[in-house]
Amino acid sequence: MEYAIRVAGAGDLAGLAAIENSGDPMFGEIGIVFPPGPTVVEQMIGKGAEILVAGDPPVGFAAVEEVDGAVHLEQISVRGDLVGRGIGARLLDEVKARAAAAGSPGVSLLTFRDVPWNGPWYARHGFAELPEERWGTGIRSYWDAEIKDGLHELGPRLVMWAPLG
Numbered sequence: 001m002e003y004a005i006r007v008a009g010a011g012d013l014a015g016l017a018a019i020e021n022s023g024d025p026m027f028g029e030i031g032i033v034f035p036p037g038p039t040v041v042e043q044m045i046g047k048g049a050e051i052l053v054a055g056d057p058p059v060g061f062a063a064v065e066e067v068d069g070a071v072h073l074e075q076i077s078v079r080g081d082l083v084g085r086g087i088g089a090r091l092l093d094e095v096k097a098r099a100a101a102a103g104s105p106g107v108s109l110l111t112f113r114d115v116p117w118n119g120p121w122y123a124r125h126g127f128a129e130l131p132e133e134r135w136g137t138g139i140r141s142y143w144d145a146e147i148k149d150g151l152h153e154l155g156p157r158l159v160m161w162a163p164l165g
Contacts, residue, residue, distance in 0.1 A: 003055035003087055005094040012058050016041045016051070019061060022080035030115065032154045040075040049074065052094055054087050062091040064099075064107075068136030071099035073109040083117070092125055100164040107164065110142055113156040127160040135159060 008016070017039040024034060038046075044063040045051065054060040060078035064071050073095055078087045099107050108130065112118040135143070139159055146152055 003059055003090070005052055005054050005090055006056075008051035008053045008058070008061065012053050012056075013045050013051070015057060016045070016053075016061050016077075019058065019079050020075065020077040023077055023083070025080060026083070026117070027115070032112070032115070034154070035150055041077065044074050052091060052098075054078070054091055060087045060091055062095050064095055067108060067138035067142065069105070071095065071102070071104040071107045072138070072142075073107055088117075088121075089125065092122075096126075096162060096164060104164060107162045108139060109160050110139075110146060110157055111160060112154075113158045115155065119158055119160070122160050122162075125162070127162045130159040130161040132159075134161075 020039045020041050027034065041051070041061060041063055044065070047065065049063050049065040052062045052064070059082050060076070062073060063075045064073050066072065073092075076088050076091050076095075078085075078091075096107055107127075109122065109127070111122060114120075130139070143157075143159065146157060151157065
């Protein structure tokens with residue numbers, strides 16, 4: 001089935017946390033259990049981030065905002081039962097296309113270094129590790145917040161960057 005990528009409408013937002021949570025069992029299988037609290041997408045909606053969705057009703061989403069003068073991908077999630085069907089890749093392609101069209105020099109993200117569907121997956125899609133000396137103040141604050149929230153205790157993290165243009 002083909003899932004069109006579009007900007008989320010107000011009616012889409014309430015169902016996105018369930019999509020994000022549907023991926024938790026995959027992480028649990030490799031020993032990563034996220035702390036309780038609001039989902040990333042709920043936090044991003046509260047900040048007014050741009051949310052792209054796949055499908056109507058949505059089966060996946062990407063949440064982006066501007067950090068350090070570039071597009072920052074905060075989260076991609078696909079409904080757990082649909083993982084591996086290219087939906088995440090299509091969302092990522094749309095994020096990159098929209099970022100390029102907006103004149104962003106690239107797309108940044110923070111992710112787990114060794115989780116197969118995180119760091120290695122992004123590397124296959126044009127991202128590479130961004131050396132710490134190239135981090136802006138925004139990326140640095142994201143990194144520090146992740147440490148404070150205990151995310152780094154769950155597994156090694158890294159900052160990645162895909163140049164555009």
